[in-house]
Amino acid sequence: MIKFKDVSKVFQLKGSQLKAVNDVNLTIDDGDIFGIIGYSGAGKSTLVRMLNGLETPTTGSVEVHGHDIAKLSGRELRDQQKQIGMIFQHFNLLWSRSIIDNVMLPLELAHVDKASRVAKAKKLIELVGLKGRENDYPSELSGGQKQRVGIARALANDPKLLISDEATSALDPQTTDEILELLLKINRELGITIVLITHEMHAIRKVAKNVAVMQDGQVVEQGSVSEIFNHPQQAITKRFVSENDTPDSNDTMMALDELVERYPNGSIIKLTFSGERSQSPVVSQVAKQRPNLEINIIEGSLHPTQTGTIGVLVIQLLGDADEQKKALQDFKTLKVETEVISRG
Template identity: 50%
Template sequence: MIELKNVSKVFESGEKQVTAVQDVNLTVEKGDIYGVIGFSGAGKSTLLRCVNLLEKPTTGKVVVNGRDLTAISSTKLREARKKISMVFQHFNLLESKKVYDNIAFPLRLAGEDKPTIKNRVDQLLEFVGLSEQAEKYPDQLSGGQKQRVGIARALATSPDILLCDEATSALDPQTTASILELLKRINREYKITILIITHEMQVIRDVCQKVAVMENGKIIEQGSIFDVFSNPQTKTAQNFVSSVMNDRIPKSILHLLENDSRHIYRVTFVGDSTGYPLLSQVAKRFHVEVNVLHGQITELQDIPFGNLIIELQGKEDEIRRAQLYINQSVQLQEVLADAN
């Protein structure tokens, strides 16, 4: 569906050159909800705009639906863009136009007749839950309602791909959740491929199936949500994951590590193992005390995922036996003083 091959984008300012995107390779399969996350200045928004060639890559190829957009004429590019819509952070609505006319705008540009426009706009107003707001102006709407108008407008031309540039960054958490549910519904019911750019890891966790992490214009890590969240490989990814998974070890626990005789471990549970009373069994089978110090169980792509910090107390040989037993079922990793 979307394939970026060795894409780079260099901006020139006088005698200076700024590389916003550097040698990026990325594949988004048909039907994916794919997230790209990074801090401000990572190059993610520039990367997104390369997909529909609002920013033409300096080098590399952008292949959409099997067609290299960097190698076609401007006329064919305009046609290709009709199947690639965008949703913006600050809505980009026409303030002088009513909700109905904002949604109808791309259809009028496409030369559709009035009955077709009315049917499509009415359908989309109902889909995004704004049928009663059709005659209102944008300044009469809440932020969430404005974004729903922006999404409806983006869907007007029945695109194959929806590009979302920080689409929830201007919204409160409750409204963000409702917009993410709407995006999942769009993906499910309209079979639209969605590429989301964000700096909010919770957005990635709640809606995406795959994720790429950007830093300094490069993709430094990518994979399924479960793989990246359960075992982030880079420091940047680890920081993002920690921001939503609450897996940082509290200072009060790190303080315990100053005593060399403490045996403190991180235990990672995945899937069915979260429902098995493993730690209870450890306490029964071995002469050790199990002290749960910190942790939580959440879900990643409907798969239970648990992360606990525990302390084992007892004789050294019994602790070693308990470690071996735990490692047969779940991941056990000793927590060191520099764990954070």
């Protein structure tokens, strides 16, 4: 169990103060994958760095597995730090050490004997899928492979908590997904609590069960991922949610513009389905009810999250303006969220 209680952090700058974290209260259950999302400068990194003593709160307390981290120092703090693993955006591996030596570093610091160190490191390297690369150096690996080494290293001391600080932000989408899969696997197989901070909604949706949204040092919204996804309250949360599933690629936008030009009387609607709605034939029901209306499906996608599937469908309605309005009402009755992207 992790508890942030009334946590604030103020940095003293020359002539001014910066309140990086402002009165945060959060509880994270054991075994959870807890996402913290926010733009850079929102204070999320400062917040999680308090979990392993890299920062100390100015006021409030940070409790990790029954210890108030901020009150520990010296040996006690180092002992606690050994039970927390952390992975970083830029991997932070030691280039002077081979892969296996990198993974063994936390074990050396914990004074584990050599034979056990080697055995443990080999097992972890296999777990992260880098078997056979033990004696290579980080400079010989790709970004995704480096992050796998980072994960193996973070797991070396059998931590109860793994902190991921923008661990996928420097990776391409494909590699990001692979690393996220690996984090899921670790959470499932080893039962480790993962606190994941990111500015990518995609990462949250893919692995997190619960999420907190941070802005200007404060947690502005928190809850289960599906809840936040389906009913975002704050403007910033809505931005994160829509960033992820609106037809935002250039190609789609161009296609949409073309459609609007060709059918000036049609309207383009975005439908968001969640839970069991994503599996029921909503569109055909509406089509049957409104035989005078043409429905043109433009783009669709399914996003499996840890707490249920979310579907997004962009459609075009063609026909009588009144019928269009009624169809929109039909969707609402069927508990599908609608958003009009352009109206004819």
